Amino acid sequence: MCQLWIDEDGESHEVAVVRPGRMPRDWREVLDAEDGNGRPVVLAHSSHDALVRLAVFDAIVNNADRKGGHILTDGSGRVWGIDHGVTFSVEDKLRTVLWGWAGEVIPDDILTDVGLLHDTLADGFDPVDRWLDDEEREALRHRVRTFLHEPRFPQPSGRWPAIPWPVF
Numbered sequence: 787m788c789q790l791w792i793d794e795d796g797e798s799h800e801v802a803v804v805r806p807g808r809m810p811r812d813w814r815e816v817l818d819a820e821d822g823n824g825r826p827v828v829l830a831h832s833s834h835d836a837l838v839r840l841a842v843f844d845a846i847v848n849n850a851d852r853k854g855g856h857i858l859t860d861g862s863g864r865v866w867g868i869d870h871g872v873t874f875s876v877e878d879k880l881r882t883v884l885w886g887w888a889g890e891v892i893p894d895d896i897l898t899d900v901g902l903l904h905d906t907l908a909d910g911f912d913p914v915d916r917w918l919d920d921e922e923r924e925a926l927r928h929r930v931r932t933f934l935h936e937p938r939f940p941q942p943s944g945r946w947p948a949i950p951w952p953v954f
Contacts, residue, residue: 792866794858800865801831801854801883803953814886817949829953831857831886836865841884842896845940846903846929847873852882854954874918876925878943881950887939897937904930 802810809815809830816829831837837857844852844867851872858866872879892900907914907927915923942948 792858792860792868795861795863798859798863799854800834800837800857800859801829801954803827803829816883816885829883829949831884833886834865837884838887838893839896840865840867841882841887841939842892842900842933843867844882844884845880846900846926846933848875848878848880848925848929849873850875850879850881850946851950852884853950853952854883857883874922874926876921877946879946880940880943881947883949883953885942885948888941890939892933892937892939897934900930900933904934 803819803821804810804827806818806826806828809828810832812833813830814833816831819827819829821827831854840852840857843849847870849870849872851869852867853869856867856869858868860866904927907930914926918926
């Protein structure tokens with residue numbers, strides 16, 4: 787385990803629960819829900835470029851716990867994804883609040899980076915491989931290959947809860 791303290795900008799949030807019709811412009815809707823009083827709300831996230839990359843990263847590492855509180859913005863506006871403790875499972879367990887791009891084509895610049903990752907992992911890459919067992923290594927490489935052959939953001943499978951709980 788390692789940690790780096792991030793001083794979060796308390797005013798900036800990349801994921802929020804908002805009232806219908808009050809979603810910030812250029813944000814992505816994840817799901818419709820009700821609050822504790824039965825009033826409609828929307829779980830949504832921004833379209834920040836860093837979140838696009840984080841959504842692909844989470845799918846590649848099979849993150850089963852990307853909550854809204856695991857996405858921080860620091861005082862300079864940099865977005866950080868934190869808490870990657872539930873990753874690299876062999877089974878498809880992607881649970882995230884970043885479903886706003888589900889089914890859409892992954893941008894070319896990110897696919898280029900996925901291609902570089904594929905090449906880096908191809909013949910074994912000790913800084914990653916030493917921490918994963920054989921099945922986890924193959925599952926990781928399979929997910930990378932899948933993105934290169936089917937360059938779309940994943941969609942919830944229905945075999946596993948798509949949204950972590952609690953959401954924040």
